[in-house]
Every structure is written in structure tokens, then in C-alpha cells.
Amino acid sequence: MERQEQKQEQGQEQDKLVRMVNISKRFGAVQALKGVSVEVGRQEILGLLGDNGAGKSTLIKILAGVFPPDEGEIYFEGQKVSFSSPGEARALGIETVHQELSLVGMMSISRNFFLGREPVRRLGPFAFLDKRRMDEECRKVVTDIGVRVRSPDEYVSVLSGGERQAISIGRAMYFGAKLLLLDEPLTALSVKETRTVLSHIERAREQGASIIFITHNVYHVYPIADRFVILDKGVKLGELTRDEVTPEEIAEIIASGKMTI
Amino acid sequence: MELKRVAQNLSLPLARARRLPEFGALVAFLTLIVIFSLLSPKFFTLKNLTGIFTIVSELGIMTIGIAFLMICGEFDLSVSSVYALSGFIFVTLANQIYSPLAFLITLVVAAVIGFLNGVITLRARIPSFITTLGMMMFLRGIMLGVTGGETVVYYGDSIMPTLLSRFIGYGFRPSHIWFLALTVLFSLILTRTRYGNWVFATGGRKEVARAMGVPVERVKIINFIISAVLAALSGCIVLARFKLANASLGLGMELEAIASAVIGGTFLMGGYGTIFGAFLGASLVGMIRTGLVMAGAPAYWYRAFVGAILIIAATINLKLRRLEM
Numbered sequence: 344m345e346r347q348e349q350k351q352e353q354g355q356e357q358d359k360l361v362r363m364v365n366i367s368k369r370f371g372a373v374q375a376l377k378g379v380s381v382e383v384g385r386q387e388i389l390g391l392l393g394d395n396g397a398g399k400s401t402l403i404k405i406l407a408g409v410f411p412p413d414e415g416e417i418y419f420e421g422q423k424v425s426f427s428s429p430g431e432a433r434a435l436g437i438e439t440v441h442q443e444l445s446l447v448g449m450m451s452i453s454r455n456f457f458l459g460r461e462p463v464r465r466l467g468p469f470a471f472l473d474k475r476r477m478d479e480e481c482r483k484v485v486t487d488i489g490v491r492v493r494s495p496d497e498y499v500s501v502l503s504g505g506e507r508q509a510i511s512i513g514r515a516m517y518f519g520a521k522l523l524l525l526d527e528p529l530t531a532l533s534v535k536e537t538r539t540v541l542s543h544i545e546r547a548r549e550q551g552a553s554i555i556f557i558t559h560n561v562y563h564v565y566p567i568a569d570r571f572v573i574l575d576k577g578v579k580l581g582e583l584t585r586d587e588v589t590p591e592e593i594a595e596i597i598a599s600g601k602m603t604i
Numbered sequence: 605m606e607l608k609r610v611a612q613n614l615s616l617p618l619a620r621a622r623r624l625p626e627f628g629a630l631v632a633f634l635t636l637i638v639i640f641s642l643l644s645p646k647f648f649t650l651k652n653l654t655g656i657f658t659i660v661s662e663l664g665i666m667t668i669g670i671a672f673l674m675i676c677g678e679f680d681l682s683v684s685s686v687y688a689l690s691g692f693i694f695v696t697l698a699n700q701i702y703s704p705l706a707f708l709i710t711l712v713v714a715a716v717i718g719f720l721n722g723v724i725t726l727r728a729r730i731p732s733f734i735t736t737l738g739m740m741m742f743l744r745g746i747m748l749g750v751t752g753g754e755t756v757v758y759y760g761d762s763i764m765p766t767l768l769s770r771f772i773g774y775g776f777r778p779s780h781i782w783f784l785a786l787t788v789l790f791s792l793i794l795t796r797t798r799y800g801n802w803v804f805a806t807g808g809r810k811e812v813a814r815a816m817g818v819p820v821e822r823v824k825i826i827n828f829i830i831s832a833v834l835a836a837l838s839g840c841i842v843l844a845r846f847k848l849a850n851a852s853l854g855l856g857m858e859l860e861a862i863a864s865a866v867i868g869g870t871f872l873m874g875g876y877g878t879i880f881g882a883f884l885g886a887s888l889v890g891m892i893r894t895g896l897v898m899a900g901a902p903a904y905w906y907r908a909f910v911g912a913i914l915i916i917a918a919t920i921n922l923k924l925r926r927l928e929m
Contacts, residue, residue, distance in 0.1 A: 448809070
């Protein structure tokens, strides 16, 4: 009986895409995170909420490989992992999308799309860009996303904030992201663009990714999230599924710093 | 009616030409050639033009290096001192040993200086403007201290001088070929290779580049080295031409090179620029000096002219880019 239960638990654990267990991180005198455990299932949208300074960005950066946790473990697809660079996290399929820090405005969409992952043809010591492939693939994805540009050679700076987000998400999915980390993706977007970006996020889920959506504004993420994890001052206040709670109740929890449910 | 149609037919290719990053520099260049040719009949002669191109090549090789570095977001003010120092090292060594070996050692020393510029900037986290300003003054001071202002004469073998500067007929020199070849080479590297993409990204937004896995520090250090090595090449070329080295050689040339790069369309803040623009900028600046003298203006006006053109060109370049971006 016990072994059956154990097996069931193990099975459930392996269903989870990511498990962060008991994560702690301190920066000098500041305890950014203490004993935080968060899980994300397959094709799940998790809203990671909390006021400014709650530790949300720190948790995500640890998951993205920017720095290691002081304590705790991370399991990705059932395997224990530890990243010594963002490149390692990205290689496993963990991609971060920042509103401001994902694209270089002074470069074309095509160059941005393949930045760091350029398709090349080698000739001697030189790695020549396979421009034709870059333009073709980029054009395909951009059209697929529904962003209208004259050519992938257009500068990223001509795109609106929502379009840039859409392209960043499309780029992550093109390169096979399994887990998307979105840090305040809807800040500074218009109402229309917010709707569009939300639909792109849902599309990413349909294409097989899980998403962690960080925000301090529950109304941004509530429409599409499956579950919420609320942090406050480095500690996990609680976890709720969407049908358990209203956005106002979550906002109250964040504002008061206490689980009022 | 006809005129309107002609204007309309011209407007599309003109609009497209305007998008060329070197458009401003090209227009200025052609305009000045016409003006100088009109002001002085001897200007547009092969002898004069090749003479100008010699000066342009020496400035231009340095400008290529500086432009390449500026595009990735850093400055190198020490190029003028590396230029002069390279002349000294080359002449001192070549007077004793085989000149190609002396040349190689000189380039290696320059590479080390470039490496130091990069490492100090990145580790100490000070702006490269400051690091290279200090390096410029430091190196120049050492040269003055060691030589006491005396000139050193070249009496080594003629291999490198031939490969670098000796006339090959009709006023042409190898340095012209070096300049053209390096322009083509670095233009290809910048626009057609993966490394070039990294250079643009590093200069455009370093944090984004780093987040996408570009080795930002490595790119910067490599470009610092390239800037110094090209300055050294230029220094060896001018030494091979005059067979003399003096500690005051190239004073102020770093600013001419930066001005040339900016006139050619390179952004001061990094992230945008072309090597062909550097070529045109150096050609422009190099041409102005001779053109002014031939037009009868006192050579002292050269600096004022270049300064004015720099401001006008930078403004136009920025306005044109803003239209697209």
C-alpha cells in the first residue's frame, strides 16, 4: 500500500515540469528568498505575484541561471539541475522574456531573432551569417505571430511594445522553449496590446510551454493563469488555484502581506 | 510636367539611397571633390589624388580600427600614441633585426596595449574614454622621456618599407592597397559574420546581448586589440614612408580618426556604423587638408573646417537614422 502511494507521488512529481524546493538566497544583509518552494506543471500558466521587493525576480533569475541559490534544489523534468550560466538554462529550454531587455532596438528583427544563436556557414576561420535562412525563418515566425512588417530587415525600434513582446515570445518558442519566464510583460502596454500579448502567451501554452508570469498586478495575469503563488518579503505566503480565489482577494493578500483566505 | 515626373522618378531611388548609412558622407565627399577641383585645376590630377590617398590611407587604417571599436560601444583615444610608439619600436628593432620580424613584434606589442586597454576598462569598470586617455598620455610621456624629443632614423633593410610604403608606379603605394583590403575585410566581418552581429549587439544594448549569450567582454577586448593593432600598422606605414620616428608624430590624430568615423556615420554611443563610412570619413578629412592648401587657404584653417564638417555630418547622420529607426 505504502509503495503504491509512493509511486503515485513520484508519478505526480514527475508530471511537474519544474520543482524549486526550499530555495534561499541572500544578498549581503538582505535575505531575498527564504525556503521558497514552487512547482510548475506541464502547459500550466503560473502567476508569481507579490509586491515590489517580494523576491519574485530573484526566484526567476535563479531559475534562469543568472545566479545560483544559496540553499535548495531545482528539478527540471524530474532531473536535479544546477546552472552555472544562463546559457545552460536556455539549453534546457528555459527562456526569459523581458519587456525592455529582450531585443536590441538598433538592429533588425532578423538579427535580433537569431542573436546568440546565429545560423552560420563556416569558411576558414570565419562564421558567415546564413542571411537567407535567417530572413526566411524570421519572416515565417513573424507572419505566423501576426506582426506586420515590410521585411525582417526593419529595425526593432519601429515595433510597438506589444509587438516586441510577441516577437520575443515567438523567438523563445521557435528555439524550443519549454518554460517561459515573463517578467512584468504587460507593464506600459496599451489595453489592446495587453489583450494581444495575453493571447500570445496562451498560444505558447498551446504549443507546449509552461509559463511563469511575474507581476505585482494581479489583474494582468488573472485572466489566463491556472494557479497563483504569492510571495512577500522573500517568503511564500501561499498557493491558490484560480477557481479558489478572486483577483480582489489576491490583491488584498499582496497588499496586507497575510493570507487572508 | 516633365520636371515633376523626373522628380518623382528620382524620389524613390533617392529615398532608398538616403537609407544608406554612408549617404551623408558620400554626398559630402563628392561635393568637396567638385568644389576643390573647381577652386584649383591641379586638384583632380592623378599625382595629387594619389598623394592625398596616401595620407588618407594612414588615417583611414586607424579609423577602421576605431570605428570597429566604437560600434561595440567603446573608445580608444590611445591610438595616436600607439601609432607613434609603433614607429619607434619598429625602427629600433628593424635597425637591428630582420624588418618583417620587427614588424610582427611591433604588432604584438600593440596587441598587448590594446588588451590592457580592454582589461583595465572592464575590470576597473571605468569608461574606456578615461582608460585610453590615460594610456595615450602615459605612452606619449614615455616616448618623450626616452627619446628626449630626438628623432630616430631608419637604416634597416628595405623589405617592410617596400611592402608598406614604397611607390609602385603612378604615385600608388602599397599602403593604399592595405587600406582598401582592410576596409573590405572589416566591412565583411561587421556585416556578414556572426562576430559582426555580436559587435552590433554589444554596442546596441550590452545587457540584451549578454542575456542572449553573446560573450560581451570578449568582444570588447578583441576590438580593443584590433584598434591598437591597426593603429600600429598605420604607424609602421608612416615610418616606412619617412624613414623617421619622432615622439610628436600623430599628435591629435586620435581625434581626427574619431571625427572621421563619426562623419562616416558611426554613432558615438555605439551600436551603429559602417566601415565603408569610416573609409569615406577618412577620405574626407584627409582630402580637406590638401584641398584647402591648394585652394589657397592657409593650412591652419584645416582644423576649423574639419570641426564644422564634423558637427554638420553628425547632425545629418543622426537625423537620417532617426527617420528609419
